[in-house]
Amino acid sequence: MIIYNTTIDQVGCSERVNRIFSRSIKKESKMWALKKILSMLDLTTLEGNDSPGKVKQLCYKAAHLHDKHPGLPKVAAICVYPNMVSIAQESLKGTNIKTASVATGFPSGMTNLRAKLDEVEYVVNEGAEEVDMVISRGHFLSGELNYVSDEIAKVKEACGNAKLKVILETGELCTLDNVRKASDLAMNSGADFIKTSTGKITESATPIVVLTMLEAIRDYYHITGKKIGMKPAGGISKSKLAIQYLVMVRETLGNDWLTPDLFRFGASSLANDVLMQIIKQDQGNYQSSNYFSLD
Numbered sequence: 549m550i551i552y553n554t555t556i557d558q559v560g561c562s563e564r565v566n567r568i569f570s571r572s573i574k575k576e577s578k579m580w581a582l583k584k585i586l587s588m589l590d591l592t593t594l595e596g597n598d599s600p601g602k603v604k605q606l607c608y609k610a611a612h613l614h615d616k617h618p619g620l621p622k623v624a625a626i627c628v629y630p631n632m633v634s635i636a637q638e639s640l641k642g643t644n645i646k647t648a649s650v651a652t653g654f655p656s657g658m659t660n661l662r663a664k665l666d667e668v669e670y671v672v673n674e675g676a677e678e679v680d681m682v683i684s685r686g687h688f689l690s691g692e693l694n695y696v697s698d699e700i701a702k703v704k705e706a707c708g709n710a711k712l713k714v715i716l717e718t719g720e721l722c723t724l725d726n727v728r729k730a731s732d733l734a735m736n737s738g739a740d741f742i743k744t745s746t747g748k749i750t751e752s753a754t755p756i757v758v759l760t761m762l763e764a765i766r767d768y769y770h771i772t773g774k775k776i777g778m779k780p781a782g783g784i785s786k787s788k789l790a791i792q793y794l795v796m797v798r799e800t801l802g803n804d805w806l807t808p809d810l811f812r813f814g815a816s817s818l819a820n821d822v823l824m825q826i827i828k829q830d831q832g833n834y835q836s837s838n839y840f841s842l843d
Contacts, residue, residue, distance in 0.1 A: 554725075554729075554764075555725055556723075556727075556760055558756070561724065562756055568759075568795055569755065569795075578829060579829050581794050582822050583620065583826070585818070586613065586621050587622070587624060589818065589819055590625045590627050590648060590781075590812050591609070591623050591816045591819065594627070594628070594650060594747070594748075603628055603636050604635065606626060607643075608639070609819075610622065611640070613819065613823060614826075617826065617827065620826070622644065622645055624808040625648045625812070626646075626648065627648040627650065628648070628650075629654075630649050630667055637674065648677065648680060648713075649674075650679075650681075651681055652681040653667070654681075654715075655748040657681075657685065668707060677710055677711065678713060679703070679707050679713065681712065683696055683700065683715065683734065684699060687699075688733075697733055700712075700714055701737045704737070704738030705738075711741065712738060713741035713777075713779055715744075716744060716761075717746055718730075718745060718757045724756065728763075731761050735764070735776050736768075740777060741779050741812070742764075742778060742779070743778075743779040743780075743781055744779070744780045744782065745780075745782040753783050762797060775804065776810075777811060777812065778812075779813070781815065783815075784813055784814075787825045794811075
């Protein structure tokens, strides 16, 4: 296991974020970016009141974002709880939209390893093509890095051919140095994607955290030649912020990462704002927010 002893220059990182976020976007580039964002969205329903009907409705929305505006890309994936995977998988047949599931005791991760592996094996058998796991933050913050690394590696093995997204829950990691260390650990332990947050705590994705994780991916790629994906999640509801993140990805990692295979947004509410902006770009006026489905 490789852990890079990288100390984050928070002032320098903030300056890089401010420089990137100050860029202006031309109109033709904005339309391209909005459609790209749609193709990178993971729509989720992860609530205690989830039902088969609610999951089917979300899957329908994913496949029919706005039928009156043909040519829009479909979203990348639908993410659900383990007991809803088979319903989502059946509802998405023929759409090329992937079925993803949270696992490993999401969102806290406070269960034993055997239970975590059983849950991963269950969702894969139910048809999940992507698995979103959470790291054991208590073990990580206690310095038990080998424990966390071994857990990720075993989950990766249980995933089989399914892609593994490792959620760091950066809002609980306290420092940017810890965010960088957790990113390095996850990538070296088998993560296909690293992801900021569960969306279940107050502090989710922030620009400085996202940049820290992107730079970890960049450095890992330069050393290993392996491309790892990135998924900011939580707190991204406006197109302007999502476009700024695309600029950040391009400047940090290059155009190769501007694909759903390597970059995703975990932000269901973002879809409606992106659709509103696309209609505005195309027709010259905004539709009201209730013009689009809310779930």
